[in-house]
Amino acid sequence: MKRNLLYRLSVVVGASLMLSSCFTGVDNYKAPSSAMRGNVIDKTTGKNLLTSTDDFQIRIWETSWSDAVSPQDIPVKQDGTYQDTKLFDATYAMQPFNGPFWPVKRTEGHILNGILTQNFEVTPYLQITDFTWEVVTTTKGDGTKVDTLHMSCKLKAPITEGLPNVREIKPFISWTPFCGAGANIGEISEQNNNANRITLNKTWADIGDMATGIGRNTYTFKIGLIKNSGYTYRARIGANVNDASQKYNYSEIIEFKCE
Incomplete structure (x- = not known):
């Protein structure tokens, strides 16, 4: 009886140690701290496109590992600028999206390593x-x-x-x-x-x-x-x-x- 009880206790302790090692392991990944920023420019005037806060976005895809990835959206500010300071270093595709302008093609191969400044030109509808x-x-x-x-x-x-x-x-x-x-x-x-x-x-x-x-x-x-x-x-x-x-x-x- 004692031997059986000791066996059960050893199993429980072993499992607890394994779970503890899983939850206390060191995460080697740094928090995202790189930045994308830039301007959305009215192609006809050469000035930033006048907009309202978060009316449209810069859509990005992290393509370092696969093309089949879900997009992220960076809101464009009222002054026509955008910025996101919490991104991982990687290669991205980018596209001005969902705005009052003629559709803009997605562009590939934008390499983020610290800070990436990328401007886009668009042609407004009106x-x-x-x-x-x-x-x-x-x-x-x-x-x-x-x-x-x-x-x-x-x-x-x-x-x-x-x-x-x-x-x-x-x-x-x-x-x-x-x-x-x-x-x-x-x-x-x-x-x-x-x-x-x-x-x-x-x-x-x-x-x-x-x-x-x-x-x-x-x-x-x-x-x-x-x-x-x-x-x-x-x-x-x-x-x-x-x-x-x-x-x-x-x-x-x-x-x-x-x-």
């Missing part, structure tokens, strides 16, 4: 041109002053042939430095119910010149503002096409206050 704005103050009969933001723009298409239907033009307003589809004030009723959205759903031939890519019309928005002393408004206009992602091409961001 451009916001002739952008104007002003804050107009009017006085009601009871003496109350009302501020209204007036914005206007035209559209341009760098490539017209094969362009998906132009879907809509829309103003965006924010009380933070971030302004776009992901940062838009809901407290303003006109924004919340999309009263200021201009729905087009038209081909470029219907709204612009096929040869020059210049749009025929001026689009105007008038948006009632909430007076909020000390807060800075940011605003811009965006337009999109009816592709799979329906992401917006934007104007620059303007800043102003309503005291």
